[in-house]
Amino acid sequence: MLCSNIGINESGHLTFAGEDTVRLAAHYKTPLYLMDEDRIRENCRVYKTAMARAFGDGSFPLYASKAASFKRIYAIMQDEGMAIDVVSAGEIATAKRAGFQMERAFFHGNNKTDADISYAMAANVGYFVADHEQELEIISREAKSRGIRQKVLLRLTPGIDPHTYEAVATGKVDSKFGVAIETGQAENFVRLALSLPNIRLMGYHCHVGSQVFDEDGSVYHDAAKIMLTFAADMKRKLGADMQLLDLGGGYGVRYTDADPAVDIAANIESLAEAIRSICCELGLSVPAVLLEPGRSIVADAGMTLYTAGSTKSIPGYKNYVSVDGGMTDNPRYALYGSKYTVYLANRAGEEANFRCDVVGRCCESGDIIQPDVLLPEPKRGDLIAVCTTGAYNYSMASNYNRIPRPPVVMLKGGKPTLAVRRETVDDLTALDM
Ligand code: LLP
Secondary structure, eight states: OSSSSEEEEESSSSSTTEHHHHHHHHHHOEEEEHHHHHHHHHHHHHHHHHHHHHOOOOOEEEEGGSSSSSSHHHHHHHHHEEEEEESSSSHEEEEHHHOGGGGGGEEEOOOHHHHHHHHHHHTTTTTTEOOSSSHHEEEEEEHHHHOEEEEEEEEEEOOOOOSSGGGGOOOOOOEEEEEEEEHHHHHHHHHHHHOOEEEEEEEOOOOBSSOOOOTSHHHHHHHHHHHHHHHHHHHHHOOOOOOOOEOOBBBBBSSSTSSOOOHHHHHHHHHHHHHHHHHHHHHHHEEEEEEEOOOOOOOOOOOOOEEEEEEEEEEOEEEEEESOOOOOOHHHHHOOOOOOEEEEEGGGSSOOOOEEEEEOSSTTTEEEEEEEESSOOOOOOTTEEEEESSSSSSSGGGGGHHHOOOOEEEEEEEEEEEEEEOOOHHHHHOOOO
């Protein structure tokens, strides 16, 4: 099976986190998001332990909560001692309502509105990651009005191509995020930060991209080298100290057997060695290091269950199997051509010899969950499971065609609990006047 939390039981049913998916689907109905809470916690611990060991005190992971944002997730992060990355007032409000301690939140985003900035400061968000000069000035103005010195990281673009798909490559010079080092603009950004008395410059941030495999370690090492060289330069020229270096998120996960497994702990270890040796060369004291994993915390903790509808065979062309969800609960194939592994969950042990496209129910030909998969031939009413859907599925879900979003059920120690209930028609019309 693709992942160690997936199995097949004696009834030939697919299991997830030890639970029979057929039983869960019968109880909660489909479409249904499942989240393996134990796996989420394990993934957090891999980062926390490896970072503490490799980088020492003061270094820690932030969970990039855009990957999956709802109250239960923030409660788990609080419990696991994770910090978080938030990008909107909505994520901040959700985290707060879950009881997350906001001093451990980092506020990101390329266009924080004035209202967002004010809201975040009122919510005691610990750190702002300033995206550009104008925004830094608003942060400073807001901090002044509150009589505080706001801790800030400056988001920079190191000019790195992480070799992933275009929509998620963010570290290049030509990017809507951050300020470029290469053009000299980053230096002015630092000058501005140092000149603002209500800003406390803590260090620098970059995020090279997402779903990055970085098998030879070069992407993160190069990013670290560029960032540290810049920091050393700023120290020399402007006396700017760097306490924190935040290298963003991005480690890739296995959506199919063809994807390599990233050894997070080993990557962190080698990154730490590289950082120590670069700092030594530059005569720079080693900063605390932050990483911002989103996908690699929650992706393999997720599975989506659907009920198969009709199977349509077009002679000379192909077979289509329709499910009762689609791009509304998982837009990732439609947006990025993302790969997924699909199983027929109620007959998981049978031979998978029926080639088909698994498609959604939305009025749009691009509403494809995954083309060209092999399954035992599905019959109407069979259960279809799509794996590794824990990241960027629920958080990117929509109500296109007025389709209600599925519930999220957490699986922990053999006990399912509802974390997000299913949307209803009343929810869908709640805003209509
Ligand atoms: N930090 C920053 C500043 C980010 O922008 C992101 C992701 C992360 C951390 C977390 O990256 P991760 O570890 O999850 O790769 N919707 C797309 C992914 C967008 C990623 C946006 N930023 C997808 O479904 O593939």
